[in-house]
Amino acid sequence: MSKSRPVKFYILTVLMMLISVFLVACGDNTATPVPATTAAPTKAATTAAATTAAATTSATTTAAAATTTAAAATTVAAATTGAATSTAPLVIGMINSRTGALAGYGKMVDDSWPAAIEYFTKGTGKIAGREVKLVVEDDAGDANKAVEAARKLVQQDKAEILVGTVSSAAAIQVAAVNEKELKKIFIVDPAADQSVTGAAFNKYTFRTARNTDQDAAAGAPYAVELASKKNKKIAHIYQDYAFGQGANVAWKEIATKTAGIQWTEVAVPLTATDYTPYIQKVLDAAPDVLVLNWAGATAIKLFQQMKDNDIYSKMALVSPIGDAKATVKSQGDTVIGAVGVGIYWHQFPKNAENDFLVKYYKEKYNTFPDVFDTSGMNLVSAINSALTKTNGDTDPEKLITVMEGMSFPSAKGTLTFRKEDHQALQPMYLVEMTKDTTGTFGFPVPKLLKELSAQESAPPIRRK
Known part of the structure; x- marks a missing residue:
């Protein structure tokens, strides 16, 4: 009997550690939310697994193998849970023309954004459970300023998705730099030059605006x-x-x-x-x-x-x-x-999205939505539809997969990203x-x- 006690003790110790590891894997992680793109949960779980394995090196070979298996399962579970349930803010970087010759159009984009957030998030301000944080940079209609704005939004402000801008020349330059350096989904609106989704096409660029x-x-x-x-x-x-x-x-x-x-x-x-x-x-x-x-x-x-x-x-x-x-x-x-x-006249479309937009503008601004006041609706709807499908994950490759061919509602009616060039087909x-x-x-x-x-x-x- 005296010889069996150490064995039983070791087995009991291993079982308690296994239960502890299992509870860590299933625990509520909402207290320390992380973005879907972070690898922190995986690293933490792996560290925990390594600690567990080290603590049980004196156990039998069978028990050690069981511990390793449980640790591996914990790592996968933690990583998956972090991506799917992250409540970290969703940072969207907008490049807009708030000054310069195109500022009038830029104001329409600014004015329509809160209306779109109100409508498509049902007043919560959240997309796929993540609070939307919009960061705006003014490019003044200048392509060089637009490129610098894009870099700042991604590299400093940590934007996960880029949207904008008014100038076609600026949109083309941002798309090129984004493809080479930033590699984020870039949704263009209201810039209309055909080459954005034509000669200058790249896989990261989608356009909700109509084109020439x-x-x-x-x-x-x-x-x-x-x-x-x-x-x-x-x-x-x-x-x-x-x-x-x-x-x-x-x-x-x-x-x-x-x-x-x-x-x-x-x-x-x-x-x-x-x-x-x-x-x-x-x-x-x-x-x-x-x-x-x-x-x-x-x-x-x-x-x-x-x-x-x-x-x-x-x-x-x-x-x-x-x-x-x-x-x-x-x-x-x-x-x-x-x-x-x-392109748009507020009395033409007959749908719930347009009805809301018209009512919102009357109550908020005492006017009617104009030609590019659909831009915010287009952009937010596309992002909301895509991230709903990815559970809030902004990984570009995952978003490209769901956005190609995706249809989504807006004030003009139903828009569809054509798979071949990412141009949104829409009524005219x-x-x-x-x-x-x-x-x-x-x-x-x-x-x-x-x-x-x-x-x-x-x-x-x-x-x-």
């Missing part, structure tokens, strides 16, 4: 229809940078498929302050239709000079309809009768500008002529 190809799909056929009734002459005036250049490719590509269409390009440098020489080039071409692609506050001066040169009475205008509160308002009644591409509108007979707005308002489905407005796949 989708504008052209809605508007170019109508421009051709109008021109074909006369001399088949179309002129295009646009800003000479990524957005305008991409728009020119898209509209020209569709228009010139029709035999006999003559296409005149008038590219305006971003540094130009007097647009009269460029307007004169349009007049010299004597087009039947003028296509216009322009972004930012400088549009107001352009439209005034177009009025001064009597452009509106000499040719039809077909253009994406910009922000109503500034751009459309600045044109006044001269645009009545013009047909254009509607062909509209006619009409007089505001209600006195509600004080400027011409769009009347819906045709809604193009996400499939009808789907752009060509341009990625290399």
Whole structure:
């Protein structure tokens, strides 16, 4: 009997340690939450396992093997639990244009973000159990500043996902640096140049915004229809940078498929302050239709000079309809009768998301949501849908898997990330500008002529 006591003691000791290890593995870890990307739980569990194994080296070989097996199971369980139940804040880094010529659009993104958080998190402020922490950096519409902002957001602020920005040139540069250095999911909105999801495509970039190809799909056929009734002459005036250049490719590509269409390009440098020489080039071409692609506050001066040169009475205008509160308002009644591409007008979509957005803007800002006030809804919905599927895990490879082909709701309707190029397919509108007979707005308002489905407005796949 005296010889059996040490054996029993050792066995009892081993059993108690095994139970202790098991309890550590199953314990409530909410008191010390960690991000899904951290390896801390695995390291801790491994250390505990090593300690347990060291403490039982004098036990029998069978007991030691059992301890090792339990320790391995603990390591796996701890790692899995940490990824799935992390309550650490979800840091989202936004690159936005709060100053500069595109600041008006940036404000729309800022204003719409809290509405989207309110709606898609049901007032909790949490996505997949993680409190959303938004960190914003102003790029002033400058590509170099946007790149530095992206680096700061990821490297200093520890952003797990990047979103933004307004400038297409900035979005392209951020996407390139992100692919090489930062390697985070980057969701683009409202930048619209086709090359973001085309020639400059990389696997980390997704876009919830529409692109210039989708504008052209809605508007170019109508421009051709109008021109074909006369001399088949179309002129295009646009800003000479990524957005305008991409728009020119898209509209020209569709228009010139029709035999006999003559296409005149008038590219305006971003540094130009007097647009009269460029307007004169349009007049010299004597087009039947003028296509216009322009972004930012400088549009107001352009439209005034177009009025001064009597452009509106000499040719039809077909253009994406910009922000109503500034751009459309600045044109006044001269645009009545013009047909254009509607990106978003708050009276068109019929869905719960849009109803909420309209109500939120009325109550919060005493106004209506404008052309890019859907950006926040687009971005938050995409993130919410994706992270719900990954249980809050922001690992880029896991997110790419779930986001490719993913559909998600927004104020415009259902958006779908096309697997091939990560461009969000979405409805588009062909509209006619009409007089505001209600006195509600004080400027011409769009009347819906045709809604193009996400499939009808789907752009060509341009990625290399």
